[in-house]
Amino acid sequence: MRIDAHQHFWRYDPSLYGWIDDSMGVLWRDFLPADLRPHLRATGQDGAVAVQARQDEHETRWLLGLAAEHPEILGVVGWVDLCAADLADRLRALRTPHLKGLRHVLQAEPAAFFARADFRRGLAHLAGTGLVYDMLVYAPQLPLATELCRAFPGQRFVLDH
Numbered sequence: 538m539r540i541d542a543h544q545h546f547w548r549y550d551p552s553l554y555g556w557i558d559d560s561m562g563v564l565w566r567d568f569l570p571a572d573l574r575p576h577l578r579a580t581g582q583d584g585a586v587a588v589q590a591r592q593d594e595h596e597t598r599w600l601l602g603l604a605a606e607h608p609e610i611l612g613v614v615g616w617v618d619l620c621a622a623d624l625a626d627r628l629r630a631l632r633t634p635h636l637k638g639l640r641h642v643l644q645a646e647p648a649a650f651f652a653r654a655d656f657r658r659g660l661a662h663l664a665g666t667g668l669v670y671d672m673l674v675y676a677p678q679l680p681l682a683t684e685l686c687r688a689f690p691g692q693r694f695v696l697d698h
Contacts, residue, residue, distance in 0.1 A: 617657025
């Protein structure tokens, strides 16, 4: 099976996608499963994994809904606040067969975030769920990301971009 492992979908709203700045004008529109289908066919891929573009549980629920409706969306990497005290409840509320992992935009965080006790507690919990953790980091953060991976040998990680 051939899979596009990193696909974003959104209904574009500049107030919700502030990271899409003036240099990215080509992205100032909706991107939905119908936009993806011809590209999957043209490249011989069977489907894609939808990856969060906002740190928002509402978007994660929306992506899971898209996956339930569109068979070409084979999985979702969503967002949940791993630092939340009620993380287990939040994950339970989002668990569907399509939820394959979680991601946080670590590239926007200071180095101290990687060592935060509540974040690490969340990662420890995640390790027991079978969900992967996608790390979106800049090159200078790779040593922090490497240390994080070493600290959680039972957790599967994906390095984004």
